[in-house]
Amino acid sequence: MAKIAYLLMLMIGLVSCKIKTNNIADGIKENKTVKDASYYTILHYGYPNTNRLVLMEMVSEKWKIKHVEATGCVTDVQSMNAIDRKNKKTYAAIEKRYGKDWKIKYEKDLEDAAVKQTDIMDVLIVNRPFRDQIKKCNIEIDGVDKDVTQLGNSETYEVIVYSYDQNNKKINCCTLHIDTKNRKVNLIK
Incomplete structure (x- = not known):
């Protein structure tokens, strides 16, 4: 076996x-x-x-x-x-x-990014408009694929949520701006 x-x-x-x-x-x-x-x-x-x-x-x-x-x-x-x-x-x-010491600083930023990924999902999970939007795209809340980009040096991140069709083609579901400090979500499209 x-x-x-x-x-x-x-x-x-x-x-x-x-x-x-x-x-x-x-x-x-x-x-x-x-x-x-x-x-x-x-x-x-x-x-x-x-x-x-x-x-x-x-x-x-x-x-x-x-x-x-x-x-x-x-x-x-x-x-x-x-x-x-x-x-x-x-x-x-x-x-x-x-x-x-750039590698040490870079690794620290990667650790911070991992924490921010968690913070972003914490904000998104409780946001009703986000949940409604991913429901329209047939995406489960625990299976969200996303690209995250920090906007400047702020606590605001641009998040592009996407899924794949049956031909494995990437389909954008929505774009959001998330302020992790104030826990606000702006649905862009």
């Missing part, structure tokens, strides 16, 4: 990984297309930590750092070394801008 469970977990892991066949040079060239040249691009390989990626996206505006998947779960040593060399240069540039 344990062998079957292990085999099933292995199969799920392999299916959930995206396997890219292009070489690493194409991946790095492809990932230089960040919208703003003032952003630093950190490349990733291997199985993605999706929870951490969500938090990194929340603080990306403040830090001007974008995280991009250069290869999928299956990669070779040569590709990993190329990505590590590129990231080493990026880390040096970030250190020059933010100081030697």
